[in-house]
Amino acid sequence: MASLSIDHVVKNFGNVEVIKDVSLKVKDGEFVVLVGPSGCGKSTLLRLIAGLEDVTKGDIFVGDENVTRRSPAQRRIAMVFQSYALYPHMSVRKNLAFGLENLRMDRKEINDRVSRAADMLGLEKLLDRRPKALSGGQRQRVAIGRAIVREPSMFLFDEPLSNLDAKLRVQTRGEIIKLHRQLKSTMVYVTHDQVEAMTMADRIVVMHDGIMEQVGTPLELFDTPANLFVAGFIGSPKMNFFDATVTSTSGGTVTADTTGLGEIALPIPSDSVKDGEKLVIGVRPSHTEVGEGPFRLTVEYQESLGTETFIYGRLAGVEELITLHVQHHYETDSGVELSFNLPAERLHVFRASDENRIPTTTAMQKGASQ
Amino acid sequence: MSSIVNFLSRTRGKNGPDLTDWLSWFWLLVGTLIVAIPIAWAAVSSLKQPSEIQRFPPSFLPVAPVQIQVEGYDSSLGLWEAEIDGDTRELALIRRIGIQAQMVDPENPGETINVPTSAISPVESLSIAPTNYTDPLERFNFLTYLKNSVFVTTMATILTLLLNSMAAFALSKYKFRGRNAMFIIIISTLMIPLSVVIVPAFLVVVGLNMIDNLWGVILPTIATPTGVFLLRQYMLTIPDELIEAARIDAASEFRIFWRVVLPLTAPALAVLAIFSVIWRWNDFLWPLIVLIRPDNFTLQVGLNAFQGQFTTQWHYILAMTMLSLAPVTVIFVFLQRYITAGIANTGIK
Amino acid sequence: MTQVKSLLGTLVGWLVSIIEIPFNLIERVIGGRRMPWVFMLPNLVIFGVFTFLPIGLLVFYAFTGGTEIVLTDRPFIGLDNFTRLFSCENFLSPYSCRESMFWIAVQNTVWYVLLTVSGMLAVSLITALVLDKITKGRGFFRAVFFYPVLLSPVVVGLVWRWFLDTNGLLNSLLVDIGMERIIFMLDVFWSRFWVIGVSIWFQMGFYTLIILAGLQAIPRDIYEAAAIDGTPRWRVFTNITLPMLMPNLVVVLVLLMIRSVQVFDEAYVLTNGGGPGTANTFLVQYIYETAFASDIRLYGLASAASVAMGVVLLILTLIQLGLAKKAE
Known part of the structure; x- marks a missing residue:
């Protein structure tokens, strides 16, 4: 068991800087998910932690120990790969035992650990099979088993669920969460799937272009995204964005002329913006109220999921589609004009210049996360 | 020229064999023979008796004239087929005198028979010489x-x-x-x-x-x-x-x-x-x-x-x-x- | 196959357990990142000692004289070896040259290369086209034609010498059809004919295989499209098959030339040392005999001839690279 500390780490591939001065502390026993679009550097960061790549600058600590120059083996970490990377020419038993044999552990201890791990993951009957003879889910469990037997100070997961079908993915997600509770180990988990990140993480690190955009609990990220990128990345369907210009900051309220919506009041302190400043306003589809309200939407198409409905359409004079959400089945048709409302306390406001969030007034923020 | 090219550029899947198919198979068969015959020839020759290997015209298979012991003769005699009065008999050759061959019936060694050499031919049987292989390894x-x-x-x-x-x-x-x-x-x-x-x-x-x-x-x-x-x-x-x-x-x-x-x-x-x-x-x-x-x-x-x-x-x-x-x-x-x-x-x- | 695998496994495992310890020690000292150099080292040493070092030495040899093998005992004589090789009154007539054997060998080699390359190309191309066309027995015939490729040159030379012997099968067939016996290997024309014929017999399976692989890589739907368009067969061959096969044929052609220039083993055995006289003495035999098989071992002269041959091979290789690039 150990904590992890990443201190001003930079990684270059040739002239390309893929990790740009990243620092992160992971507490002992914490489940941290690195999430971001492909090419954001999350996998590279994980491989730096594992020691599969050398850092260009900065240090990595496991516990109190600086492991920056240590080999993967010396870091006492275990890793589950996207492709599982099971040794195809070895039986499941050999796969589990290989790492322990390399450590020159005695035979009895190896057998004990292998059977304990097999027991824990329900692999007892598969021990003498080759990976080729296993299903995707079984292979995934062997890969996890190979990590467990090492009794590592930390687990690293590199998109371990992306090769499973949707149903198995949900199930395995649950199993990994259970495993974390059982082992109480530090886990760092990489995924591009924000649903996985939201459901599994104690804390999420959103990465983009080699930097950390935001670090926080799933709800912090959902309710108070630090910038436009995080706002757009977390949450499904994607947050709706509207360009706006501040028209007035007088009288304690800020109003802005918003493309497609007209003049609206914003939930931000009046001293945080200047007249004429460019803003971006965001609102999640699930926070829109369809039926009544000052705004008009021309429906393009809808997706009915039975229990809920997503409606896609256009505002007058806006090219981009926006998404509305209804909590039940809702019948409409393309070309129909709908009225809707955007509750002011659910609006997210970002500065267009640096794309950062402008903190909302505290009164309005309360209870926004239900 | 264009007929050769026609033949060469044929693709598969036509109805029944035509000329190009016959030519193809002819080419392959002749090719196979050319590959196989020199090797086969060396292989069968390697089994022949030393006395037989340089005989011309050669026999394809490793054969050698049959030698037999006949009572009253110290050395073994070659067995020949002789045609006498329309009959074919197997006789042992004692010596040749001019165009006459003096022969003896192995069943009846007392009596010699004179036969014209044009009427006799050697009796041969399959004869393999394993010593061709064992000698070089030993000697x-x-x-x-x-x-x-x-x-x-x-x-x-x-x-x-x-x-x-x-x-x-x-x-x-x-x-x-x-x-x-x-x-x-x-x-x-x-x-x-x-x-x-x-x-x-x-x-x-x-x-x-x-x-x-x-x-x-x-x-x-x-x-x-x-x-x-x-x-x-x-x-x-x-x-x-x-x-x-x-x-x-x-x-x-x-x-x-x-x-x-x-x-x-x-x-x-x-x-x-x-x-x-x-x-x-x-x-x-x-x-x-x-x-x-x-x-x-x-x-x-x-x-x-x-x-x-x-x-x-x-x-x-x-x-x-x-x-x-x-x-x-x-x-x-x-x-x-x-x-x-x-x-x-x-x-x- | 599994038996081969397990046998290999045991052999490798046994060897490896001896060398694992030093490797792990080295890794501990120099670190894992530098290990690839350790893995390459034995190979590089062998290449260095037996390929690159000799290339360097070759030049030294070519510029020194005498009969000593040890370099320090050899006097430097500048371009004398090359002058000796290349002093000719008429380059087309070997006997006007100071080193007439060299020029006889060059002339023999040039003719051999020209005839063998064209013969081999024709035979392999036809065989490959036939094998590509037939639907049954392709594997069998491919194997039959390939078999001689695996034989040793000595075996090939001896098998054919016996086949062509005065008392051999071919002469007996000639007699059977009412012709005179021919002592093939004592006749200049026939010995050359058979040296080329045997070379083609020996190696054609290899080139057939490469051409066949190229033919089979041509997508079948191109032929089908041509058939639907009603393209005549010879146009299919000249406009589709041949152009699509070209990169492959270029490889075959240059490979063939490079190998033919180095003809030695099977011709040497078949003709019992390059005879009759010098009718089948080729370049490599000249080098071999000048350096190793004569009483006065002229290593310098042989090296100079090697350099000349190396230059020719280098040019052929560069042509291949150029053509390969062009084909891309």
């Missing part, structure tokens, strides 16, 4: 040649597999500065055939004190660009994540090589092993230069020396030729699919 040095060839082939193949797979592993599974340059340097040795550097290579072997030593034959052959290339191409298909997983599993680089990469390269190693065995078994020019005392000759060099020395002993020469051809043939019969696939895939022999 000449062939057992030593065979042992030397087996030693050279085995050691060279093991070392080839080991060295080439290590180099291929470094070139396919590591990123390091100079990797591409190294690969190009190794592949460029393909362009430097032995026949060009044969004189200085000889000096090097002299300098290493390996003249007239089987290691002088083995060592220069064990680093083959073809082998490195073939194994590297195969190893590139092994996922890098496996190597990383092993590294996390605390395996040393060498253990990664032999416990993870090498077992997964087995099919390519098998192909290279087959090639290496055939190359080393057949090598001629280099051993011819390096080996001096007959005790150190490989089979090919020994065979060449023997045929130069005993040009008339074709029964021995052919038997030893067949002995040298046998292992390659066995390998070919069992593994030809891997060999042809290996060549078609790499384009290098």
Whole structure:
């Protein structure tokens, strides 16, 4: 068991800087998910932690120990790969035992650990099979088993669920969460799937272009995204964005002329913006109220999921589609004009210049996360 | 011309055989005969009695005239078929006097019969001479040649597999500065055939004190660009994540090589092993230069020396030729699919 | 196959357990990142000692004289070896040259290369086209034609010498059809004819295989499209098959030339040392005999001839690379 500390780490591939001065502390026993679009550097960061790549600058600590120059083996970490990377020419038993044999552990201890791990993951009957003879889910469990037997100070997961079908993915997600509770180990988990990140993480690190955009609990990220990128990345369907210009900051309220919506009041302190400043306003589809309200939407198409409905359409004079959400089945048709409302306390406001969030007034923020 | 081209450019799937099909099959059949007949001829000849091998016109099969013992005659006599008054009888030939042959009936040795030589022909039966094979192994040095060839082939193949797979592993599974340059340097040795550097290579072997030593034959052959290339191409298909997983599993680089990469390269190693065995078994020019005392000759060099020395002993020469051809043939019969696939895939022999 | 695998496995495992310890020690000292160099080292040493070092030495040899093999005992004589090789009154008439054997060998080699390359190309191309066309027995015939490739040159030389012997099968067939016996290997024309014929017999299976692989890589739907368009067969051959096969044929052609220039083993055995007279003495035999098989071992002269041959081979290789690039 150990904590992890990443201190001003930079990684270059040739002239390309893929990790740009990243620092992160992971507490002992914490489940941290690195999430971001492909090419954001999350996998590279994980491989730096594992020691599969050398850092260009900065240090990595496991516990109190600086492991920056240590080999993967010396870091006492275990890793589950996207492709599982099971040794195809070895039986499941050999796969589990290989790492322990390399450590020159005695035979009895190896057998004990292998059977304990097999027991824990329900692999007892598969021990003498080759990976080729296993299903995707079984292979995934062997890969996890190979990590467990090492009794590592930390687990690293590199998109371990992306090769499973949707149903198995949900199930395995649950199993990994259970495993974390059982082992109480530090886990760092990489995924591009924000649903996985939201459901599994104690804390999420959103990465983009080699930097950390935001670090926080799933709800912090959902309710108070630090910038436009995080706002757009977390949450499904994607947050709706509207360009706006501040028209007035007088009288304690800020109003802005918003493309497609007209003049609206914003939930931000009046001293945080200047007249004429460019803003971006965001609102999640699930926070829109369809039926009544000052705004008009021309429906393009809808997706009915039975229990809920997503409606896609256009505002007058806006090219981009926006998404509305209804909590039940809702019948409409393309070309129909709908009225809707955007509750002011659910609006997210970002500065267009640096794309950062402008903190909302505290009164309005309360209870926004239900 | 255009009819030949027509024939050549035919594609498959027409109704019934036409002229081009017949021509194709004719070509293949004649080709097969041309490939098979010289070898078959050497093979059957290698079984013939020494007295029969130079007979002209030859018989295709290994046959020899039948010799029998007849009561009252000290040496054995040849058995002949004689036509007497329309009857064909088998008689033993005692001697020829002019155009008359004096013969005797083995059943009735007391009486001699005179028959015109034009009416008799020898009785022949299948007669195989295994001594063609056993003599050279016992009386000449062939057992030593065979042992030397087996030693050279085995050691060279093991070392080839080991060295080439290590180099291929470094070139396919590591990123390091100079990797591409190294690969190009190794592949460029393909362009430097032995026949060009044969004189200085000889000096090097002299300098290493390996003249007239089987290691002088083995060592220069064990680093083959073809082998490195073939194994590297195969190893590139092994996922890098496996190597990383092993590294996390605390395996040393060498253990990664032999416990993870090498077992997964087995099919390519098998192909290279087959090639290496055939190359080393057949090598001629280099051993011819390096080996001096007959005790150190490989089979090919020994065979060449023997045929130069005993040009008339074709029964021995052919038997030893067949002995040298046998292992390659066995390998070919069992593994030809891997060999042809290996060549078609790499384009290098 | 599994047996071969397990046998290999045991052999390799046994060897490896001996060398694992030093490798692991080295890794501990120099670190894992530098290990690829350690893995390449044995190979590089062998290449260095037996390929690259000799290339360097070759030049030294070519510029020194005498009969000593040890370099320091050899006097520097500048271009004398090359002058000796290339002093000719008329380059087309070997006997006007100071080193007439060399020029006889060059002339023999040039003719051999021209005839063998064209013959081999024709035979292999036809065989490959036929094998590509037939639907049954392709594997069998491919194997039959390939078999001689695996034989040793000595075996090939002896098998054919016996077949062509005065008392051999071919002469008996000639007599059967009412002709005179021919002593093939004592006749200049026939011995050359058979040297080329045997070379083609020996190696055609290899080139057939490469051409066949190229033919089979041509997508079948191109032929089907041509058939639907009603393209005549010879146009299909000249406009589709041949152009698509070109890169392959270029490889075959250059490979063939490079190998033919180095003809030695099977011709040497078949003709019992390059005879009759010098009718089948080729370049490599000249080098071999000048350096190793004569009483006065002229290593310098042989090296100079090797350099000349190496230059020719280099040019052929460069042509191949150029053509390969062009084909891309």
